Amino acid sequence: MPITANDPKRKTWLDIPSNTDFPIQNIPFGVFLTRDDIVTIGTRIGDYAIDLGALHQLGYFDEIPLTDDIFLQDTLNDFIADGKKTWRLVRNRIADIFDEKNSQLKDNQDHRNTVLFTLDEIEMQLPVQVGDYTDFYSSKEHATNVGTMFRDPDNALLPNWLHIPVGYHGRSSSIIPSGIPVHRPQGQTLPAGASEPVFGPSKLVDFELEMAFITTVGNPLGEPIPIDEAEDYIFGMVLFNDWSARDIQKWEYVPLGPFLAKNFASSISPWIVTLDALEPFRTKSPEPEKELLPYLQTKGKKSFNINLEVAIQPENKEETTISKSNFKYMYWNMSQQLAHHTVNGCPINSGDMMGSGTISGPTPDSYGSMLELSWKGEKPVKLNDGSERKFIQDNDTVIMRGYCEGKDRRIGFGEVSTKLLPVYEPQTKKK
Numbered sequence: 001m002p003i004t005a006n007d008p009k010r011k012t013w014l015d016i017p018s019n020t021d022f023p024i025q026n027i028p029f030g031v032f033l034t035r036d037d038i039v040t041i042g043t044r045i046g047d048y049a050i051d052l053g054a055l056h057q058l059g060y061f062d063e064i065p066l067t068d069d070i071f072l073q074d075t076l077n078d079f080i081a082d083g084k085k086t087w088r089l090v091r092n093r094i095a096d097i098f099d100e101k102n103s104q105l106k107d108n109q110d111h112r113n114t115v116l117f118t119l120d121e122i123e124m125q126l127p128v129q130v131g132d133y134t135d136f137y138s139s140k141e142h143a144t145n146v147g148t149m150f151r152d153p154d155n156a157l158l159p160n161w162l163h164i165p166v167g168y169h170g171r172s173s174s175i176i177p178s179g180i181p182v183h184r185p186q187g188q189t190l191p192a193g194a195s196e197p198v199f200g201p202s203k204l205v206d207f208e209l210e211m212a213f214i215t216t217v218g219n220p221l222g223e224p225i226p227i228d229e230a231e232d233y234i235f236g237m238v239l240f241n242d243w244s245a246r247d248i249q250k251w252e253y254v255p256l257g258p259f260l261a262k263n264f265a266s267s268i269s270p271w272i273v274t275l276d277a278l279e280p281f282r283t284k285s286p287e288p289e290k291e292l293l294p295y296l297q298t299k300g301k302k303s304f305n306i307n308l309e310v311a312i313q314p315e316n317k318e319e320t321t322i323s324k325s326n327f328k329y330m331y332w333n334m335s336q337q338l339a340h341h342t343v344n345g346c347p348i349n350s351g352d353m354m355g356s357g358t359i360s361g362p363t364p365d366s367y368g369s370m371l372e373l374s375w376k377g378e379k380p381v382k383l384n385d386g387s388e389r390k391f392i393q394d395n396d397t398v399i400m401r402g403y404c405e406g407k408d409r410r411i412g413f414g415e416v417s418t419k420l421l422p423v424y425e426p427q428t429k430k431k
Helices: 052-057 077-081 084-097 109-115 140-150 227-233 246-252 275-281 334-342
Strands: 030-033 039-045 048-051 116-118 133-136 167-169 175-177 186-189 198-201 209-215 234-242 266-268 307-313 320-326 353-355 397-405 410-421
Touching: 039 052, 048 052, 048 109, 052 084, 052 109, 077 084, 084 275, 109 116, 167 334, 186 246, 209 307, 227 234, 227 334, 234 275, 234 397, 234 410, 266 410, 275 397, 275 410, 334 353
Parallel strands: 133 353, 175 266
Antiparallel strands: 030 039, 039 048, 048 116, 133 167, 186 198, 209 234, 209 353, 234 266, 307 320, 307 397, 397 410
């Protein structure tokens, strides 16, 4: 089935900015609260949010076999479970509805008033109910930097790293959408020179520049997903800030890996950009440095050229861009990650989220964490207001942006913006 929504010549009758992340060729999916306090599934074109539940009730999807309530839910899980054919039919139909040559909705003011919202009239929600969350560790540059800092620089990568997409299972309950603040976590740390741990606030709170992909329902228990079919089970992608407390992590991660240092919060951009929308921006992954086992061998272009940026904004100050990276640097691609995740028969479900791991590029200005940008705090990062950062301070806001750009279009993810608040202080009850 062709992806007609991607036609670069297509224009919309909506008035949208020329440099928007969300042209008519994007058509992402999300969940938002409307001005009438109704939660609905929607899409976005330019600076307009579009109520797909209302569009469906008004008959605009009649030719597509959809249940009556498919867009009247508070998550995308059921829609994602309908599969790739349905996603493509719906995206193509939305593109047709808002095409400048189609007057069906354009000339119906009552319908337009019902389905169109400006961004200040809505509140974005978490787009999926995340049942399971897995975080990979798939940037060779990041893994090498961390291994150099904390182990032997001559053997920065552990022996298994070039053979498998290393990962761990995270905590889905603390995944939040952009705009929700995060409190500085507390936990055990081992001060320098001490033999016993202490309890208190993390002093080394960090961001991790990642992307995540969301899956549809896949394999039954015991049945692997072949690598050449993996993309059929990937609905789309979001920006992903996987917050980290480096001092807590250093004390706790041996022998079972990250725990409290990672599960206090992970922030995502609220619009899921489909793999179909990203199709024009495919690129090759880095060449494997070791011969891979057959179940991890891929053919063709399995990565995407997605420009990524990170900025820090101190409270009431201007933001400073501190890193520019790209998703294409990832050594292990999404198909390899999903094939490896399921090769032992582990089933995936609709709404599961898979984090890429920190995305670092080959140069110091493309590193994906403060740990690397400040090199363990030895090289403080200077901000536009004259201040410096070794790690994230209270009331700083971390902003991540991502977009693909070609000669005839730009497809973006918007941003994920999260403020770090001080340690949570319980409110005392009045007597």
